[in-house]
Amino acid sequence: xxxxxxxxxxxxxxxxxxxxxxxxxxxxxxxxxxxxxxxxxxxxxxxxxxxxxxxxxxxxxxxxxxxxxxxxxxxxxxxxxxxxxxxxxxxxxxxxxxx
Amino acid sequence: xxxxxxxxxxxxxxxxxxxxxxxxxxxxxxxxxxxxxxxxxxxxxxxxxxxxxxxxxxxxxxxxxxxxxxxxxxxxxxxxxxxxxxxxxxxxxxxxxxxxxxxxxxxxxxxxxxxxxxxxxxxxxxxxxxxxxxxxxxxxxxxxxxxxxxxxxxxxxxxxxxxxxxxxxxxxxxxxxxxxxxxxxxxxxxxxxxxxxxxxxxxxxxxxxxxxxxxxxxxxxxxxxxxxxxxxxxxxxxxxxxxxxxxxxxxxxxxxxxxxxxxxxxxxxxxxxxxxxxxxxxxxxxxxxxxxxxxxxxxxxxxxxxxxxxxxxxxxxxxxxxxxxxxxxxxxxxxxxxxxxxxxxxxxxxxxxxxxxxxxxxxxxxxxxxxxxxxxxxxxxxxxxxxxxxxxxxxxxxxxxxxxxxxxxxxxxxxxxxxxxxxxxxxxxxxxxxxxxxxxxxxxxxxxxxxxxxxxxxxxxxxxxxxxxxxxxxxxxxxxxxxxxxxxxxxxxxxxxxxxxxxxxxxxxxxxxxxxxx
Numbered sequence: 001x002x003x004x005x006x007x008x009x010x011x012x013x014x015x016x017x018x019x020x021x022x023x024x025x026x027x028x029x030x031x032x033x034x035x036x037x038x039x040x041x042x043x044x045x046x047x048x049x050x051x052x053x054x055x056x057x058x059x060x061x062x063x064x065x066x067x068x069x070x071x072x073x074x075x076x077x078x079x080x081x082x083x084x085x086x087x088x089x090x091x092x093x094x095x096x097x098x099x
Numbered sequence: 100x101x102x103x104x105x106x107x108x109x110x111x112x113x114x115x116x117x118x119x120x121x122x123x124x125x126x127x128x129x130x131x132x133x134x135x136x137x138x139x140x141x142x143x144x145x146x147x148x149x150x151x152x153x154x155x156x157x158x159x160x161x162x163x164x165x166x167x168x169x170x171x172x173x174x175x176x177x178x179x180x181x182x183x184x185x186x187x188x189x190x191x192x193x194x195x196x197x198x199x200x201x202x203x204x205x206x207x208x209x210x211x212x213x214x215x216x217x218x219x220x221x222x223x224x225x226x227x228x229x230x231x232x233x234x235x236x237x238x239x240x241x242x243x244x245x246x247x248x249x250x251x252x253x254x255x256x257x258x259x260x261x262x263x264x265x266x267x268x269x270x271x272x273x274x275x276x277x278x279x280x281x282x283x284x285x286x287x288x289x290x291x292x293x294x295x296x297x298x299x300x301x302x303x304x305x306x307x308x309x310x311x312x313x314x315x316x317x318x319x320x321x322x323x324x325x326x327x328x329x330x331x332x333x334x335x336x337x338x339x340x341x342x343x344x345x346x347x348x349x350x351x352x353x354x355x356x357x358x359x360x361x362x363x364x365x366x367x368x369x370x371x372x373x374x375x376x377x378x379x380x381x382x383x384x385x386x387x388x389x390x391x392x393x394x395x396x397x398x399x400x401x402x403x404x405x406x407x408x409x410x411x412x413x414x415x416x417x418x419x420x421x422x423x424x425x426x427x428x429x430x431x432x433x434x435x436x437x438x439x440x441x442x443x444x445x446x447x448x449x450x451x452x453x454x455x456x457x458x459x460x461x462x463x464x465x466x467x468x469x470x471x472x473x474x475x476x477x478x479x480x481x482x483x484x485x486x487x488x489x490x491x492x493x494x495x496x497x498x499x500x501x502x503x504x505x506x507x508x509x510x511x512x513x514x515x516x517x518x519x520x521x522x523x524x525x526x527x528x529x530x531x532x533x534x535x536x537x538x539x540x541x542x543x544x545x546x547x548x549x550x551x552x553x554x555x556x557x558x559x560x561x562x563x564x565x566x567x568x569x570x571x572x573x574x575x576x577x578x579x580x581x582x583x584x585x586x587x588x589x590x591x592x593x594x595x596x597x598x599x600x601x602x603x604x605x606x607x608x609x610x611x612x613x614x615x616x617x
Contacts, residue, residue, distance in 0.1 A: 004605055007609055028192045039341060043333070065327075068185070076375040080368055
């Protein structure tokens with residue numbers, strides 16, 4: 001890497017950092033908040049979570065719990081797709097230019 | 100009540116051992132350099148690595164323990180299944196690319212990138228061994244107990260079999276053999292678990308609603324098992340458990356080492372994406388299996404011992420259910436898969452511990468890198484055999500070890516020492532060598548002290564009336580202490596070294612985002 005000073009100022013590198021950081025901390029924050037929120041709801045809204053869906057024994061607690069597992073999988077697939085589609089081309093261009 | 104020998108179990112397990120030894124022979128011929136030994140030359144594909152990562156995480160404790168937890172406590176088990184999935188997703192978001200771009204063999208490469216190389220390698224090696232060796236022993240003690248409960252095989256023999264096989268895999272076949280053992284095991288575990296899930300849902304006509312209704316009707320806790328609540332009673336424990344799951348998983352050295360077995364960051368990313376899918380599916384399925392077992396094992400007195408509790412403990416639920424719904428042959432298959440699981444997990448931990456001793460401590464710190472490839476290979480093989488022997492000896496010595504306590508402690512150390520060190524090294528420009536060292540050491544001391552003072556040890560083991568520290572999980576406090584001390588010491592550090600540490604951040608940032616120069 002001959003001159004990373006120049007690379008650091010490149011608008012594409014700045015855009016890459018911003019996008020990546022939004023994706024990285026946004027998705028992490030979302031999942032951690034949902035996970036902790038679900039755990040705390042078990043303490044403070046237990047009777048709501050224990051309520052069954054109409055006409056079934058399945059409770060909201062089970063639906064939300066499995067929903068969060070699916071959300072975690074969906075966020076991961078979304079992240080890989082976004083990085084491959086938007087961030088990887090920026091990386092490749094920058095790598096070619098500054099190497 | 101268990102037959103002394105289940106022929107299917109013996110055959111499936113024997114087939115696994117033969118297959119894994121053949122893989123080891125094949126891998127040994129392809130392991131010619133240090134890079135081959137530690138990371139399979141970086142030639143593992145994303146799907147293979149995804150399976151191996153999931154395999155590293157889905158231990159026998161996950162499969163058997165989570166089924167047992169759902170059987171006993173119902174929906175509380177979901178908190179663990181969510182924790183596993185969310186933890187892995189977060190690893191993907193924050194670590195996958197940067198770690199792969201900065202490291203070569205171990206996560207120490209990453210923290211030593213811009214900080215004082217020798218000092219940080221020593222700290223990372225301590226973090227690796229203090230997590231790896233107790234984890235290894237906990238797994239082997241668990242294996243000994245499982246062998247005993249299922250086959251009435253003496254404890255020491257079981258530990259010796261597991262310990263010898265893992266040492267052979269790693270010492271001869273390095274990371275290539277370890278990865279393939281892990282892949283085979285992951286496929287067996289995913290397919291075995293899925294088959295068990297299908298068989299367990301047939302009696303309910305695949306109607307989950309009916310299954311949950313009947314489970315609640317039979318279970319002594321009644322409707323309460325369909326909502327969480329029994330596991331914890333205060334918000335601090337909820338947050339601590341969540342942080343232990345996320346930071347703990349992300350701080351396990353044998354998992355971080357797998358990032359370096361694929362060719363580049365793109366493949367690392369995809370492999371962890373695969374791992375999240377496998378782990379989310381498997382842990383979600385395991386909880387359902389536990390619920391089904393509540394109904395299907397009810398009234399089956401052959402699984403209950405004289406005192407009225409589950410013979411061999413709640414960890415046996417999954418294998419008992421396999422016999423109940425699939426007969427002796429399927430029971431043997433699941434039991435054999437459980438052993439294969441332990442074998443694969445301990446191999447993964449062993450290779451990361453050996454790499455830490457041979458590469459980080461010996462080659463980098465003691466010999467300052469002045470070591471030939473062949474010499475380093477020999478040292479890593481010797482390290483493998485020595486650590487394997489130590490693990491066997493300690494497992495036999497501490498056979499009454501409380502595995503639950505050790506596993507929780509190990510996860511707390513990984514979350515409080517390794518995780519903050521990595522996060523700050525990767526994302527915080529002002530981290531200095533002194534900050535990392537003081538923060539890491541403080542966190543280690545805090546975790547150990549809080550664990551000793553917690554209800555589990557202070558009351559449960561030492562027999563005091565009241566715990567000094569009221570919470571079962573120390574992670575919330577120890578992780579905060581680690582971040583606070585590391586940041587505080589770094590900010591007040593005006594040494595020449597600190598100036599160098601900060602000045603090197605831009606170069607690290609570029610490399611971590613763009614990749615290694617080709």
